[in-house]
Amino acid sequence: MNLSILKSDKKNLNSFIATGSALIFIGFIDIISSSFFGTNITAFLPNKISYLTPLLFGLFGLYLIRIEFSGNKLLDKININFNSSNFNALLTLLVIFALIKYIPPLLNWFVFDANFAGNTKEDCTDGGACWVFVKVWLNRFVYGLYPDTEQWRINTAFLTLFLLVGASFFVPQKFKKYIIIFLLFVYPIIGLKLISGGDFGLKYVETGAWGGLSLTFIVSAFALILCFPIGTILALGRRSKLPAIRYTSIGFIELWRGVPLITVLFMSAVMFPMFLPDGTYVDKLIRVLIAITLFEAAYMAEVVRGGLQALPKGQYEAAKSLGMGYWKMHFLIILPQALKLVIPGIANTFLALVKDTPLIFVVGLLELAGMVNLAKTNPKWLGMAMEGYVFAGLVFWVICYVMSRYSQNLEKKLKTER
Amino acid sequence: MNFKNLKLNLSNKNKDLIPQILTVAFLILVVIYFTINAQSNMGNRGISFGFGFLSQESSFDITFSLIDYDGSHTYARAFLVGLLNTILVSAIGIFFATILGVTIGIARLSQNYLVAKSAEWYVEIFRNIPLILQIFFWYFAALRALPLTVDSINFYDISFLNVKGWYVPKFVWTNFSIFIYSIIFAFILIYFLAKYAQIQRDKYGKQIPTLYISILLIIGLPFLTFLIGGVSLSFEIPELTQLSKTVYVYRGGVSIIPELISLALALSMYTATFIAENVRAGILGVSKGQKEAAASIGLTKGQILKLVVMPQALRIIIPPTTNQYLNLTKNSSLAAAIAYPDIVLVFAGTALMQTGRAIEIISITMLTYLSLSLSISVFMNWYNKKMAIKEK
Numbered sequence: 148m149n150l151s152i153l154k155s156d157k158k159n160l161n162s163f164i165a166t167g168s169a170l171i172f173i174g175f176i177d178i179i180s181s182s183f184f185g186t187n188i189t190a191f192l193p194n195k196i197s198y199l200t201p202l203l204f205g206l207f208g209l210y211l212i213r214i215e216f217s218g219n220k221l222l223d224k225i226n227i228n229f230n231s232s233n234f235n236a237l238l239t240l241l242v243i244f245a246l247i248k249y250i251p252p253l254l255n256w257f258v259f260d261a262n263f264a265g266n267t268k269e270d271c272t273d274g275g276a277c278w279v280f281v282k283v284w285l286n287r288f289v290y291g292l293y294p295d296t297e298q299w300r301i302n303t304a305f306l307t308l309f310l311l312v313g314a315s316f317f318v319p320q321k322f323k324k325y326i327i328i329f330l331l332f333v334y335p336i337i338g339l340k341l342i343s344g345g346d347f348g349l350k351y352v353e354t355g356a357w358g359g360l361s362l363t364f365i366v367s368a369f370a371l372i373l374c375f376p377i378g379t380i381l382a383l384g385r386r387s388k389l390p391a392i393r394y395t396s397i398g399f400i401e402l403w404r405g406v407p408l409i410t411v412l413f414m415s416a417v418m419f420p421m422f423l424p425d426g427t428y429v430d431k432l433i434r435v436l437i438a439i440t441l442f443e444a445a446y447m448a449e450v451v452r453g454g455l456q457a458l459p460k461g462q463y464e465a466a467k468s469l470g471m472g473y474w475k476m477h478f479l480i481i482l483p484q485a486l487k488l489v490i491p492g493i494a495n496t497f498l499a500l501v502k503d504t505p506l507i508f509v510v511g512l513l514e515l516a517g518m519v520n521l522a523k524t525n526p527k528w529l530g531m532a533m534e535g536y537v538f539a540g541l542v543f544w545v546i547c548y549v550m551s552r553y554s555q556n557l558e559k560k561l562k563t564e565r
Numbered sequence: 566m567n568f569k570n571l572k573l574n575l576s577n578k579n580k581d582l583i584p585q586i587l588t589v590a591f592l593i594l595v596v597i598y599f600t601i602n603a604q605s606n607m608g609n610r611g612i613s614f615g616f617g618f619l620s621q622e623s624s625f626d627i628t629f630s631l632i633d634y635d636g637s638h639t640y641a642r643a644f645l646v647g648l649l650n651t652i653l654v655s656a657i658g659i660f661f662a663t664i665l666g667v668t669i670g671i672a673r674l675s676q677n678y679l680v681a682k683s684a685e686w687y688v689e690i691f692r693n694i695p696l697i698l699q700i701f702f703w704y705f706a707a708l709r710a711l712p713l714t715v716d717s718i719n720f721y722d723i724s725f726l727n728v729k730g731w732y733v734p735k736f737v738w739t740n741f742s743i744f745i746y747s748i749i750f751a752f753i754l755i756y757f758l759a760k761y762a763q764i765q766r767d768k769y770g771k772q773i774p775t776l777y778i779s780i781l782l783i784i785g786l787p788f789l790t791f792l793i794g795g796v797s798l799s800f801e802i803p804e805l806t807q808l809s810k811t812v813y814v815y816r817g818g819v820s821i822i823p824e825l826i827s828l829a830l831a832l833s834m835y836t837a838t839f840i841a842e843n844v845r846a847g848i849l850g851v852s853k854g855q856k857e858a859a860a861s862i863g864l865t866k867g868q869i870l871k872l873v874v875m876p877q878a879l880r881i882i883i884p885p886t887t888n889q890y891l892n893l894t895k896n897s898s899l900a901a902a903i904a905y906p907d908i909v910l911v912f913a914g915t916a917l918m919q920t921g922r923a924i925e926i927i928s929i930t931m932l933t934y935l936s937l938s939l940s941i942s943v944f945m946n947w948y949n950k951k952m953a954i955k956e957k
Contacts, residue, residue: 228678235677242679391585405938406931407895417923422599502695533706540694547693
């Protein structure tokens, strides 16, 4: 009879809810007061117990309100999602308390105590983040060491790209393929020429000066466009019946997949020039692009191979029975279906590619992360590493998160079609 | 009729042969072209191809080494130091990534909304930031914010954390080999115990509490060596020593350099997100009917997990997870960015600068990674074949 007071049931539902909520409320008051106002309302207790009081109050409160099928919809929902057992109640409390304790200081650092106004490090007087650093260096973070007066060229190149990509969604089906062909084969050359200059009265800008976020985009876009056909051909080669071609493809794929990208970049920097005739100089950026393209092509090949394998045999047989040859069969029947199957895999490869671009710092090309590294060693801006990396991390995170979400949506959309 | 068939076959064969010959010829031409160029380039610079430099004196120092090393040792030994450092950081990374990944993968499936959401956000945040940025963040931003040597963070007076690294007690063993033998012996005993228990279960239906006996063995046997085997263990605790008025260092103990800490942290937190997704997919991949069937024949919740869900989930989890381990090992080469002396920094960096032997050194480095990857993928193929469900 004594113990049954502690066992909650439906008879005294309201009193249990009231007591339980009150106890949880006390627990919250305790943690909030100790983390925000520096006062410990349970200071009269011994040190260690006082530390745990919010947890104990909360646990006991949650225990009291754990009533199955109480009839109260809200209470049932809370019990199912947050409070199904003692262990779950403990986890819930720990997560909430951790959020209460750590979110406000983080927000303070990010926003409330942060400095936005000013132009020098000395303007950062509050304790929080010094976003002035990012503001001052933003131009460099986006364009690298590209001359200020020429930056319109990068802007124009990217703006045209976005317009073309946007246009390809809206124009009628008839013109769509021309736009795509133009985007894949003609535009890269125009864009590259526009940015590097040298002709048509444009000042030549050497690739060492390119950098920042724009370089990240340039490298990933080129590597993606180039690695896709190479990867597809390698995948077909790996599934070929001809032993010489099959083993060459396997060897090529496994070679690149077995080594880290950083050694490939080292190779392009120090070993590759040794293999060329004396006196030939291949631009740093081109070498890096070749290295990254071959590296990612090997991964792309494995993704495409997955799609080829997943296709039912009947598709091959049907195509052959129509009298199609190898290439016709693959381009008209097999690849369109196989590539559709592996869109998530392709997106993942592209994500990995974007995340790999910072590595080009090993050959001295500075994209966003590299520029942050450079900026934080500037004598006027020492001690700004945290702000720089958080900013770079945020930019990359937004890019990657949006892309992964987009690919998930695409996957869902295509799944229903089948 | 016969003749016609023969002709058809021949033409097919030709059709197959031509592209193959072209491929091989192209490969050979590329190799010859590169070799000629490389020879003339090396001739111009007055170096000849060869691996003799490996036995020369390296004359550079390495900040962190697991084996005895200084500038008077050979390049081959410097390579070994780098390789061991790579293996060390990979092993630490794999250990923590597994623990963290499994925890988060299970947490993502929790009924508790808050826990599941926190785990989901952990994955979304750490998966979508480039690993190199995470390494930079820990090394240049987070660990640089630690206190100076004088006011280190103190863990119960035995371990100290400061901006120079983490100082932990060093184990000082006597008769360490006996201790190791006892552990090996315990493992052998457990192996036979498991065999015996299986026979007993299959033949007579007897259950032997293998787990408890194993735990007893693995703790008890090494403990016995302390009592009667003459094994003893003492700790060398790092101590703060003053070098001059303002310079303090910790003497004694083991110092874990910040490069290693930040690299291991970043690698394990990044890889854990992928392992978490594998674990989640594996557990979700076991169909609900399996659990319901197990429950309907009266297995308890623990038994269902151990005997029905886990064996099937592991079959899905292990192959991609091994792939992640491999990725982690390859990613540990990013160490070069923060000057942790791994194989890339020591060998493809410093040694290359000193000797100028680009072709030999880059080839050795790539071959090392390649053989590592290939041996693991050969093992994985074997494992997959062994574990594949044998459908009737």
